[in-house]
Amino acid sequence: MTDTRAPDSTRRSERSRRAIYDAALALVGELGYTKTTIEGIAARAGVGKQTIYRWWPSKAAVLLEAFLDLAEQAAAGESEIPDTGDLEADLTLVLRATVDEMNSPAYDAPARALTAAGVVDAELSAQFVEKLLEPQLQLYVKRLRSAQKTGEVRAGIDPRIALELFTGPLAHRWLLRTLPLTHDYADAVVEYALHGLAPRPAATP
Structure with missing residues (x-):
């Protein structure tokens, strides 16, 4: 029997949106932000340029939303900083995970692109802070x-x-x-921040 049902436009739109996210992130990683264009994103995603402009006003807006989606996927199931009763251990765990994320090529290229774009685009910077940075800081x-x-x-x-x-x-x-971002560095940051830099009293024998 021939299937006469109309195509699911919602599913088709979601596939296109996902393809555009992937294309934007990939191109920024390969070419850098300056050389990434709406035309290039559309070609890589297999959609028309007007499809992108229907949903986003600029390539910065595309990249921001793609990066937010990437961050949400990475943070799935990790909506809180652990609270085990040991603040130093909890913060060490979180900062080590942050180091791993920052060192990931999937994160690094789009994050640097958005940081650079935000320097000259106040609206983009405000959206980045509101939608991604502030929720993380609140944790x-x-x-x-x-x-x-x-x-x-x-x-x-x-x-x-x-x-x-x-x-x-x-x-x-x-x-x-200029210097490596490592777990040892994260551990030292937590130790210095929690215990300070002043000499500690010698332990009583």
Whole structure:
């Protein structure tokens, strides 16, 4: 019997959208942001250029949404920073995972492209912060507030400032690319941030 059902436009649109995400991320990795074009994304995805412009106003908007989708897939099932009662162990685990993500080619190229584009595109930068960065930072705020309640962190600290002691050094080293971003580095960042740089009292025998 001949199937006379109309094609599922929703499924077709989702396939096209997924192909466009994949094409945008791949081209940025291969060519860089400057040489990536809407025409190139459309050709790689096998869709018409107007299909892309119907959904997004620019290649920056395409890349942002593709990167957000990539981040959501990577974070599937990991919506919280662990709270085992050991803040140092929990933050070490998270920062090591962050190092792995930053070193991943799938993350590195689009993240650098969006960072560069955001310098000259205030709207894109604001969207990146609102949709991706801020939700991640709020996870640190929540974990640090939990640590305040258990006495692992003193009550008077501002979690928004404190979290930058952990996230800022990783972002700085990632941006500069002059020194390796490793698990050992992540471990040291957590230790220095939690215990400070001043000499510690000698243990009492």
